[in-house]
Amino acid sequence: MHLPRRVARLAAIASLVMLAGCASTLTARDAAQFKFSDTRTVYEIAGRLSARHDVDAFAAGFHWSHAGDRDELDLTSPLGQTVARLIGDARGVQMQTPDGKVETANDWTTLTSRGLGWALPVEGLAYWIQGAPRKDAPFTAESGDDGAPGVLRQDGWTIVYQSFAKDASGASRPARMTLDYPGVELRLVIDTWQ
Helix, strand or coil: CCHHHHHHHHHHHHHHHHHHHHHHHHCCHHHHCCCCCCCCCEEEEEEEEEEECCCCEEEEEEEEEECCCCEEEEECCCCCCEEEEEECCCCEEEEECCCCCEECCCCCCHHHHHHCCCCCCHHHHHHHCCCCCCHHHHHHHHHHHHHCEEEEEEEEEEEEEEEEECCCCCCCEEEEEEEECCCCCEEEEEECCC
8 A cells, every 4th residue: 555655756756856857957948048149250369279189188379260151260389389270161171280281171170180189160169159059050058147158069069158258349259168079178268359
């Protein structure tokens, strides 16, 4: 006779645990509920990045010019010397190193995986660095302060926004962010937005 009550109690507890778990991990909210930054098709930013791929680490300054589907990204050493220049658009991408070597590929992930040893997701990063998800691709998000995204998940990456600052137009843009992908962690600090 006590077995049905015990089963009912366990079922109730299990339901509460499941609901609590859903409440803490529920991330798929309507995009209209978030204050995503307006994305720009043309911008220039400069900052610093550090990357960890398994046991390898890399740190560099960067200057990124984005205009539609064309990107130019310069990576520099702490002393200001160019480490790599990445240029690309819808027709293809290339990376040039100071010794004159040029590596080409059809997409950013292939190029940076081969040339840097870790994938730099330029297609998604062009949006994520603006505080918004990549268009026409599924994503989940968790709100941070003031309804802005605190965490964005897309294309297998988890983007954690740590702080925001105003750009030249007065719009709020990410100033510090961490991106995680299995085996890769990127930390970005954006010093200037234009």
